[in-house]
Amino acid sequence: SSEVTQDPAVSVALGQTVRITCQGDTLRDYYATWYQQKPGRAPVLLFYGKNNRPSGVPDRFSASSSGTTSYLTIAGAQAEDEAVYYCNSRDSINYVLFGGGTQLTVL
Amino acid sequence: QVQLQESGPGLVKPSETLSLTCNVSGFSISSGHYWGWIRQPPGKGLEWIGSLYKNGHTYKNPSLKSAVTLSVDTSKNVFTLTLKSVTAADTAVYYCGRDPQPYVVTHAFDIWGQGRLVTVSS
Numbered sequence: 379s380s381e382v383t384q385d386p387a388v389s390v391a392l393g394q395t396v397r398i399t400c401q402g403d404t405l406r407d408y409y410a411t412w413y414q415q416k417p418g419r420a421p422v423l424l425f426y427g428k429n430n431r432p433s434g435v436p437d438r439f440s441a442s443s444s445g446t447t448s449y450l451t452i453a454g455a456q457a458e459d460e461a462v463y464y465c466n467s468r469d470s471i472n473y474v475l476f477g478g479g480t481q482l483t484v485l
Numbered sequence: 486q487v488q489l490q491e492s493g494p495g496l497v498k499p500s501e502t503l504s505l506t507c508n509v510s511g512f513s514i515s516s517g518h519y520w521g522w523i524r525q526p527p528g529k530g531l532e533w534i535g536s537l538y539k540n541g542h543t544y545k546n547p548s549l550k551s552a553v554t555l556s557v558d559t560s561k562n563v564f565t566l567t568l569k570s571v572t573a574a575d576t577a578v579y580y581c582g583r584d585p586q587p588y589v590v591t592h593a594f595d596i597w598g599q600g601r602l603v604t605v606s607s
Contacts, residue, residue, distance in 0.1 A: 464531055
């Protein structure tokens with residue numbers, strides 16, 4: 379069955395650039411959706427579709443993809459970016475699969 | 486501004502039915518957007534439950550499909566989730582959300598409710 383995988387944890391020094399990855403066969407055909415979730419809060423949509431970024435998402439966040447891997451890049455990470463980041467994708471029968479999430483620590 | 490609010494029992498007994506309602510304010514549920522449910526077991530990741538449209542068309546997670554019913558009441562501007570025969574594994578925070586683009590399903594959610602913790606326990 380299809381699955382979407384993420385590294386469990388990533389760290390970045392304050393002000394540096396970090397890339398969070400999302401891997402899965404479905405990502406070859408469908409764009410990843412990215413969310414940020416802070417403790418006790420609902421997820422916040424960062425990107426969906428072909429690089430659609432909702433208003434209010436800082437432009438230090440960007441999304442890209444190559445083959446079966448999608449990337450969320452934070453250029454100049456801030457302390458407030460410390461959170462869990464989730465990606466998801468869909469498959470050919472509109473089954474939506476979430477990755478397990480990546481805990482980002484800003485040092 | 487658009488707001489979503491989940492409501493329903495916070496405690497459900499095993500083998501019974503979980504029912505939640507998402508109350509939408511500041512936006513018409515008949516606008517053309519899809520609406521959906523996502524859940525998150527305590528300390529774990531997100532799981533998509535399903536999405537539905539104003540005309541009753543649905544997409545559902547295949548692993549939950551037979552147990553899940555999604556419905557919409559445009560007159561009350563709400564949509565609902567029912568999950569039959571629950572077990573402890575269904576204990577989670579249940580979120581409702583709005584798909585951002587009208588007339589097409591993206592399976593993304595740009596507006597979320599605050600979440601409702603439902604515990605399955607006798």
